[in-house]
Amino acid sequence: MSKTGLLRGYVVANWPVYLVAILLIIASNVGQASLPRILGSFTDQLMQHKIQMDTVVQYSLSLLAIAIAYNLLFGTGQFMIMKLGRRFEFMTRERIFSKFSELSEYYFSKQGNGKLLSYVMNDVTSVREAISNGVTLMTNATFLLLSCIVMMLLSGIPLSLILISVIPLLAIPFLVVFFGPRIRKRSRDVQEALANMTEAAEEQLGGIRVTKTFAIEDVAQERFGTTVDAIKAKQLRLVRLSSLFQALLPLLGAISLVVSLLVGGILTMQNSITLGSFVALTLYLRIIMGPLQQIGNVINTMQRSGASLERVNDLLLEVPDVRERSGAQPLDEVSDISIDHLTFTYPRSSSPSLRNIQLNIRAGRTVGIVGRTGSGKSTLVKLLLRTYEPPEGTIRMNGTDIRALSLESLRSRIAYVPQDGFLFSTTIRDNIAFSDRNASLGTVEHSAKQAMIYDNITRFPERFDTLLGERGLTLSGGQRQRTSLARGLIKKAQLLILDDSMSAVDAVTESGILRSLREIGKGKTTLIISHRISAVRHADDIIVLDQGRIAEQGTHSQLMAANGLYAATYRLQEEGLHLE
Numbered sequence: 001m002s003k004t005g006l007l008r009g010y011v012v013a014n015w016p017v018y019l020v021a022i023l024l025i026i027a028s029n030v031g032q033a034s035l036p037r038i039l040g041s042f043t044d045q046l047m048q049h050k051i052q053m054d055t056v057v058q059y060s061l062s063l064l065a066i067a068i069a070y071n072l073l074f075g076t077g078q079f080m081i082m083k084l085g086r087r088f089e090f091m092t093r094e095r096i097f098s099k100f101s102e103l104s105e106y107y108f109s110k111q112g113n114g115k116l117l118s119y120v121m122n123d124v125t126s127v128r129e130a131i132s133n134g135v136t137l138m139t140n141a142t143f144l145l146l147s148c149i150v151m152m153l154l155s156g157i158p159l160s161l162i163l164i165s166v167i168p169l170l171a172i173p174f175l176v177v178f179f180g181p182r183i184r185k186r187s188r189d190v191q192e193a194l195a196n197m198t199e200a201a202e203e204q205l206g207g208i209r210v211t212k213t214f215a216i217e218d219v220a221q222e223r224f225g226t227t228v229d230a231i232k233a234k235q236l237r238l239v240r241l242s243s244l245f246q247a248l249l250p251l252l253g254a255i256s257l258v259v260s261l262l263v264g265g266i267l268t269m270q271n272s273i274t275l276g277s278f279v280a281l282t283l284y285l286r287i288i289m290g291p292l293q294q295i296g297n298v299i300n301t302m303q304r305s306g307a308s309l310e311r312v313n314d315l316l317l318e319v320p321d322v323r324e325r326s327g328a329q330p331l332d333e334v335s336d337i338s339i340d341h342l343t344f345t346y347p348r349s350s351s352p353s354l355r356n357i358q359l360n361i362r363a364g365r366t367v368g369i370v371g372r373t374g375s376g377k378s379t380l381v382k383l384l385l386r387t388y389e390p391p392e393g394t395i396r397m398n399g400t401d402i403r404a405l406s407l408e409s410l411r412s413r414i415a416y417v418p419q420d421g422f423l424f425s426t427t428i429r430d431n432i433a434f435s436d437r438n439a440s441l442g443t444v445e446h447s448a449k450q451a452m453i454y455d456n457i458t459r460f461p462e463r464f465d466t467l468l469g470e471r472g473l474t475l476s477g478g479q480r481q482r483t484s485l486a487r488g489l490i491k492k493a494q495l496l497i498l499d500d501s502m503s504a505v506d507a508v509t510e511s512g513i514l515r516s517l518r519e520i521g522k523g524k525t526t527l528i529i530s531h532r533i534s535a536v537r538h539a540d541d542i543i544v545l546d547q548g549r550i551a552e553q554g555t556h557s558q559l560m561a562a563n564g565l566y567a568a569t570y571r572l573q574e575e576g577l578h579l580e
């Protein structure tokens with residue numbers, strides 16, 4: 001797809017409708033362009049005192065018929081084009097959203113949500129305006145102009161007079177060529193500044209609680225002000241240029257009217273042309289002024305939307321970092337997982353986050369992963385889920401490289417519970433039954449019990465139908481974490497990964513959840529990542545990560561006997577518990 005392929009594709013797919021709409025607009029213009037001719041001939045008959053009452057009525061009815069026909073034809077054509085524009089808007093928003101679902105975490109970490117929202121809102125609207133108003137006005141202006149010139153010739157106005165009068169208009173294409181690209185460039189700058197502002201607004205709103213607790217509203221305001229100032233400057237640059245362009249076109253129209261008055265007036269005085277022709281000529285030029293103003297407007301809009309269209313196209317052309325190979329195999333079940341010489345460096349990072357990891361996880365076992373913050377625990381999980389692509393051949397499930405598996409089958413076999421489980425603005429029930437919308441209330445309740453959140457939920461007046469988020473209740477950090485845990489536990493997956501998912505619960509609740517996990521974990525492979533040794537001590541195998549390497553590995557008792565990093569951490573945490 002080229003830079004404008006999205007729009008071209010749409011227009012090509014809908015060409016019959018566009019064609020009919022454009023023909024209707026053209027027909028309406030032809031009708032309107034006959035007005036001055038009729039008025040010119042009326043003037044001539046008036047001058048020759050040939051006018052009777054029935055002629056006056058006839059002329060009036062002709063004008064009325066033209067007006068009605070114009071409105072019907074133009075209105076229908078415009079409606080068809082506007083409708084296509086709206087459809088384009090909806091379709092593009094859907095395509096952008098589906099692109100968002102395709103793109104990987106790395107892309108989102110580079111862009112920021114505000115910028116992406118700006119694509120969906122500002123850019124798509126701008127393109128829609130151009131293809132709705134733009135196509136209508138451009139067709140209208142071009143054909144009204146052409147029809148007027150043809151009608152002038154048909155009205156018996158001498159060709160030389162028409163040519164002299166329209167000479168100033170020949171400058172229009174040059175102005176378009178000069179101003180067009182410049183307006184487009186400045187429009188792109190404005191759209192990018194708008195995206196930055198949306199991003200800044202989103203960030204400031206997201207962090208408003210932190211800002212308030214630190215009492216630094218002034219600093220936040222100033223930061224936001226800087227992004228607004230950037231838009232102001234860029235928008236001013238754009239407005240200056242587009243206003244100049246828009247003013248020049250009617251000026252050319254006015255010059256052409258002056259020329260026609262001057263030359264036409266002299267010719268009329270010399271009786272070289274009739275008064276009717278003179279009236280018709282000036283009326284035609286007057287009619288042409290409208291389209292000229294419109295063309296300026298439309299070209300401005302089109303240049304602006306051209307910049308937006310390029311941005312939307314760039315987004316749609318973005319190739320996801322993690323993508324499925326052609327012929328990707330489905331993963332039927334997760335049995336053994338083998339990790340072989342896995343070294344991984346994040347795209348914008350200079351040093352590896354994981355170094356030479358060698359690990360075999362047998363089906364049905366529970367593996368604990370502990371390690372200091374930043375030791376690479378979550379990175380390992382992200383690679384298992386292919387949130388980031390692991391190097392070729394380093395992670396295999398049932399002997400198959402996970403890069404050869406279909407993403408959908410891989411992820412649907414894994415229930416992943418992150419530390420900060422995002423909850424949607426819907427009911428608690430819907431949040432828990434996220435992977436299976438048809439799960440019965442009984443199943444949802446069972447998972448809530450396993451995640452030790454059931455009692456909290458039943459204390460809310462609306463129990464599982466309690467709304468969360470913007471229009472509902474705000475859960476505490478620990479409640480949120482356990483609701484997210486219930487969402488993971490309900491998923492019928494063979495591999496369960498808990499990534500520090502119990503960090504915000506107290507020791508008693510944690511031991512309750514661990515009891516449930518031992519029950520749920522039967523026949524499942526479970527990975528428990530935690531800072532707290534209490535969460536992993538009963539695991540079949542425990543990995544201690546340190547600076548991206550496996551520093552120690554064994555059961556709790558083996559690691560305690562080894563008296564290394566694990567044992568030291570255990571003693572420290574036990575001490576902490578006693579102090580509590």
Ligand SMILES: Nc1ncnc2c1ncn2[C@@H]1O[C@H](COP(=O)(O)OP(=O)(O)OP(=O)(O)O)[C@@H](O)[C@H]1O
Nearest residue numbers: 109346349353371372373374375376377378379380
């Ligand atoms: N998206 C990213 N881009 C670049 N570097 C990253 C990214 N995510 C994590 N890192 C880096 O990779 C290293 C390991 O991070 P990781 O999140 O895996 O640690 P962790 O052991 O899970 O830490 P914690 O216990 O604090 O969650 C850290 O040095 C971190 O800065």
